[in-house]
Amino acid sequence: MSQLKVGLAGLGTVGVAVVQMLERQAAEIEARTGRSVKVVAVSARSKGKDRGIDLSGVRWHDDPVALARDPDIDVFVELMGGDGDPAKAAVAAALAAGRPVVTANKALLAHHGVELAQVGEASNATLHFEAAVAGGIPIVKTLREALGGNRIERVSGILNGTCNYILTRMADEKIAFDACLADAQRLGYAEADPTFDIDGFDTAHKLALLTSLAFGTKVDADAIYVEGIRSLTLADLEAADELGFKVKLLGVAVRTEEGIEQRVHPTMVPKHWPIAQVSGVTNAVAVNGDAVNLTLVGPGAGGAATASAVVGDLIDVARGNGGFAFGLPVAALQPAQRAPMQRHEGGYYIRVAAVNKPGTAATIARRMAEEGISLESIVQRRPQRAAGVEPNDVAVILITYATTEDAVRRVMAAIEADGVIVGQPQVIRIEKD
Numbered sequence: 001m002s003q004l005k006v007g008l009a010g011l012g013t014v015g016v017a018v019v020q021m022l023e024r025q026a027a028e029i030e031a032r033t034g035r036s037v038k039v040v041a042v043s044a045r046s047k048g049k050d051r052g053i054d055l056s057g058v059r060w061h062d063d064p065v066a067l068a069r070d071p072d073i074d075v076f077v078e079l080m081g082g083d084g085d086p087a088k089a090a091v092a093a094a095l096a097a098g099r100p101v102v103t104a105n106k107a108l109l110a111h112h113g114v115e116l117a118q119v120g121e122a123s124n125a126t127l128h129f130e131a132a133v134a135g136g137i138p139i140v141k142t143l144r145e146a147l148g149g150n151r152i153e154r155v156s157g158i159l160n161g162t163c164n165y166i167l168t169r170m171a172d173e174k175i176a177f178d179a180c181l182a183d184a185q186r187l188g189y190a191e192a193d194p195t196f197d198i199d200g201f202d203t204a205h206k207l208a209l210l211t212s213l214a215f216g217t218k219v220d221a222d223a224i225y226v227e228g229i230r231s232l233t234l235a236d237l238e239a240a241d242e243l244g245f246k247v248k249l250l251g252v253a254v255r256t257e258e259g260i261e262q263r264v265h266p267t268m269v270p271k272h273w274p275i276a277q278v279s280g281v282t283n284a285v286a287v288n289g290d291a292v293n294l295t296l297v298g299p300g301a302g303g304a305a306t307a308s309a310v311v312g313d314l315i316d317v318a319r320g321n322g323g324f325a326f327g328l329p330v331a332a333l334q335p336a337q338r339a340p341m342q343r344h345e346g347g348y349y350i351r352v353a354a355v356n357k358p359g360t361a362a363t364i365a366r367r368m369a370e371e372g373i374s375l376e377s378i379v380q381r382r383p384q385r386a387a388g389v390e391p392n393d394v395a396v397i398l399i400t401y402a403t404t405e406d407a408v409r410r411v412m413a414a415i416e417a418d419g420v421i422v423g424q425p426q427v428i429r430i431e432k433d
């Protein structure tokens with residue numbers, strides 16, 4: 001029986017779960033691949049740390065790049081994270097040496113994926129990254145292989161487990177943002193630097209990869225409009241609930257006449273939509289193709305779910321299944337034409353702290369009318385208690401009919417200049433039937 005010798009860099013939440021899964025499922029994996037898949041060498045920051053796994057007989061490398069170059073491994077698994085070195089240098093070194101690579105590192109691939117895929121193509125080494133997008137959901141393979149015959153119009157979804165976990169607990173249990181984030185970190189969902197999660201960049205990294213796979217374009221993370229969930233308050237989630245919506249951090253890539261619109265931002269979705277019911281660390285990815293529309297739902301983060309995707313990729317490597325990293329040879333990937341966010345059309349939830357004086361409502365309504373924005377509803381709520389807001393200022397919530405991002409931005413700038421609002425307005429885009 002031939003062995004697939006695995007070199008694994010990164011022994012944190014995901015790395016440890018991969019070692020455990022390979023041990024636990026050893027017999028099944030051997031039966032499925034005809035090979036024994038075995039971790040023979042590892043690298044991490046701290047050699048002496050007790051991780052609850054048995055690494056006796058496994059070679060230790062202080063330097064992950066040296067591990068990637070170790071001639072006695074067949075495949076390099078990168079689970080360290082970070083979009084620079086050593087992750088980048090190690091992945092490049094393994095590929096350049098003709099060794100397949102499995103990684104969960106969406107930050108690295110969103111910024112250097114095409115370059116790394118090219119290194120792999122030059123030396124006939126495959127690059128696998130199922131774990132990098134939506135954790136345990138097999139969306140990379142679905143787009144690259146199963147849906148390869150479709151012309152895809154849109155790919156969208158909840159792509160960050162940490163944010164969905166936070167939003168779910170805030171909405172359902174009225175727990176403050178910081179406490180929810182601390183729990184997500186304790187459960188191993190969050191990135192080493194959780195600002196990547198809550199400021200939307202992790203979702204953007206994943207969306208950039210999905211866009212490339214769906215539309216056959218070069219990965220273009222810089223084209224993505226990104227807003228995170230940091231500014232969302234319990235009051236916004238309560239207001240959304242009263243209006244019949246849930247708030248989700250969505251990543252959306254859609255073909256438009258001008259190019260591909262790629263955006264990440266909190267979105268109000270009708271409560272009856274299936275995606276509104278996706279809660280906690282669960283992710284969901286919807287794909288609209290010309291022949292097939294589907295939604296995949298499953299665990300988006302955490303050791304076991306992510307290890308499932310890494311091990312699935314290792315099984316592909318053991319079987320010799322390859323293919324192009326982004327579904328096409330790098331030379332065939334097209335530059336993505338960017339559709340500007342200012343042209344985005346949709347409904348908007350706008351919450352402002354309005355100065356409590358005669359004429360305020362009239363001024364806001366006039367500015368909306370000047371931009372041709374129709375209002376579906378205006379709700380005036382009890383005085384705000386937020387820091388920096390006078391007790392007699394009133395929270396005004398405006399729901400617009402479909403309009404453009406451009407028009408909303410101009411109105412917000414105008415009413416700020418008019419001096420009728422105080423503090424930072426909250427703007428949440430709405431998707432509905």
Ligand SMILES: NC(=O)c1ccc[n+]([C@@H]2O[C@H](COP(=O)([O-])OP(=O)(O)OC[C@H]3O[C@@H](n4cnc5c(N)ncnc54)[C@H](O)[C@@H]3O)[C@@H](O)[C@H]2O)c1
Nearest residue numbers: 010011012013014044045079080081104105188301302306
């Ligand atoms: N945790 C999740 O749910 C999850 C899900 C999908 C993808 N990912 C991705 O998987 C990767 C690992 O995530 P994690 O949650 O296991 O992280 P972690 O912080 O728990 O573990 C990282 C490991 O890498 C090692 N490491 C970090 N920098 C290193 C360096 N410079 N040199 C040597 N070793 C280094 C650390 O010692 C640690 O063992 C990241 O790319 C992350 O984005 C994580």
Ligand SMILES: N[C@@H](CCO)C(=O)O
Nearest residue numbers: 160161162190191301
């Ligand atoms: N931090 C990421 C891990 C999975 O990619 C998340 O919460 O979704």
Ligand code: NA
Nearest residue numbers: 130133135137
């Ligand atoms: Na996945």
